[in-house]
Amino acid sequence: MSNRYIFTYATVMIVLVAALLSTAATVLKPYQEANAKAAKMVEILKSFGVDASRDQANELFNRYIVDEMAIDAQGKVVTLYQKGKKVKGEGVRPFDLEMKKELKKYDAGQAALFPLYKAVKDNQTFYVIPLYGKGLWGPIWGYIALQSDLKTVSGVTFGHEGETPGLGAEIAKPPFQVQFKNKTIWDGQGNFTPIDVVKGGVENLPKADQAHSVDGISGGTLTSKGVDAMLDKVLHIYKNYIVAQRKK
Amino acid sequence: MSQEKTTREPLFSAKNMELLRKPLNLDNPITVQVLGICSALAVTVKLEPAIVMSISVMMVTAFSNLIISLLRNTIPSRIRIIVQLVVIATLVILVDQLLKAFAYDVSKQLSVFVGLIITNCIIMGRLEAFAMGNKPWPSFMDGIGNGLGYGIILVIIAFLRELFGSGTVTFPVIGELRIIPQSFYAMGYENNGMMILPPMALITVGLIIWIQRSRNRELIEEKK
Numbered sequence: 001m002s003n004r005y006i007f008t009y010a011t012v013m014i015v016l017v018a019a020l021l022s023t024a025a026t027v028l029k030p031y032q033e034a035n036a037k038a039a040k041m042v043e044i045l046k047s048f049g050v051d052a053s054r055d056q057a058n059e060l061f062n063r064y065i066v067d068e069m070a071i072d073a074q075g076k077v078v079t080l081y082q083k084g085k086k087v088k089g090e091g092v093r094p095f096d097l098e099m100k101k102e103l104k105k106y107d108a109g110q111a112a113l114f115p116l117y118k119a120v121k122d123n124q125t126f127y128v129i130p131l132y133g134k135g136l137w138g139p140i141w142g143y144i145a146l147q148s149d150l151k152t153v154s155g156v157t158f159g160h161e162g163e164t165p166g167l168g169a170e171i172a173k174p175p176f177q178v179q180f181k182n183k184t185i186w187d188g189q190g191n192f193t194p195i196d197v198v199k200g201g202v203e204n205l206p207k208a209d210q211a212h213s214v215d216g217i218s219g220g221t222l223t224s225k226g227v228d229a230m231l232d233k234v235l236h237i238y239k240n241y242i243v244a245q246r247k248k
Numbered sequence: 249m250s251q252e253k254t255t256r257e258p259l260f261s262a263k264n265m266e267l268l269r270k271p272l273n274l275d276n277p278i279t280v281q282v283l284g285i286c287s288a289l290a291v292t293v294k295l296e297p298a299i300v301m302s303i304s305v306m307m308v309t310a311f312s313n314l315i316i317s318l319l320r321n322t323i324p325s326r327i328r329i330i331v332q333l334v335v336i337a338t339l340v341i342l343v344d345q346l347l348k349a350f351a352y353d354v355s356k357q358l359s360v361f362v363g364l365i366i367t368n369c370i371i372m373g374r375l376e377a378f379a380m381g382n383k384p385w386p387s388f389m390d391g392i393g394n395g396l397g398y399g400i401i402l403v404i405i406a407f408l409r410e411l412f413g414s415g416t417v418t419f420p421v422i423g424e425l426r427i428i429p430q431s432f433y434a435m436g437y438e439n440n441g442m443m444i445l446p447p448m449a450l451i452t453v454g455l456i457i458w459i460q461r462s463r464n465r466e467l468i469e470e471k472k
Contacts, residue, residue: 006324013331017338024345031349039352054352165293166414166444219441 047143048126067118070094075240099132133230136222168223179214194235197228271397284370289449296418298406306395313391316379413443
């Protein structure tokens, strides 16, 4: 077969495949984005104990989330949305901010905005902080809901892209996540203590440390460390806001 | 597409059924051809991803075999590997996109494994060894057969690993079933953590090969 045939064959094939794949991507994108958005809402709702399916996510999200804020690294509220509508500030909806990009900007010393959700359920207020960090094989993320005292954890959810099933992937399961309930991020002396994921058993720690520590996963040490580092980093970014709110 | 063959040979003739049956045992892609070992280690910690992975691989082998077989007379032999890869990659990306749009939960569970189908050696092995030289329908059957042969081993390994490693069995849709009762743990039974680690998958494959060969003497190579 001549070179001309080979080149023509390859070119035609590539063009056809490119057309097919880009059409598929364009046509399917709205569905995929709607899915991803609903899944994100489900996760946020789950962190303070509301179980929703993806179909009801939008409705429940609007019912429970009263304030959707974007805060800067100094803890100042820059943008405020309520019920999906802008109330104050400029820029994108806080819900659409990506922690990954904002953390990158933050690390590079640029101005970054971080989303924060205030929810009210049964007359109780919750603050939901999104988390993002590195596991062993890829990104891990989650949401941590604080009670109205901004000290006690109400609940967490974690997700991951490709942690080892049965080991690191256990962070996405209830047995790991329920440990966070009622842990505190401030100790009695007023020190900021983001939750530690520890090895060797929480019950073996000094009493003062037990309140802000949870057990890591046996065989999932590196993922557990990733969760620990993620909580530490992200909660420190939100610390200014938390301090300001607690003074009120 | 299979018009020309139906006139000559029934679709499910003995020869075509043989294509389906052989990879299940005598020509199994994992235990006899020793292909696709890497994913057999990676996705067999739990039963559910193993089942979904098997189905996905079966779909991709079947349809890439079919497409390559339809194109086989036009593919320039010097770039045939590239053409095969393009077909496989396109199918895998399409499957991934469709899952994300219409079966979001499944796609989340599979995550990176979908992309890994591209690197599964069974698919390209079958394209090279079979689809390049056979008609579309037999190639399709060969793809299904090899997908099944791959899947059956994956499911056996995953079942054993999950049962002894975690004490559970997880099915798609149904969810996690606890097989080993709590009372066993109370009496001092422990999950075997080794089963969760990759080496145990390899050892399990080895055991399956051993059992299979002791039952099928023709698989044993002659001594030189």
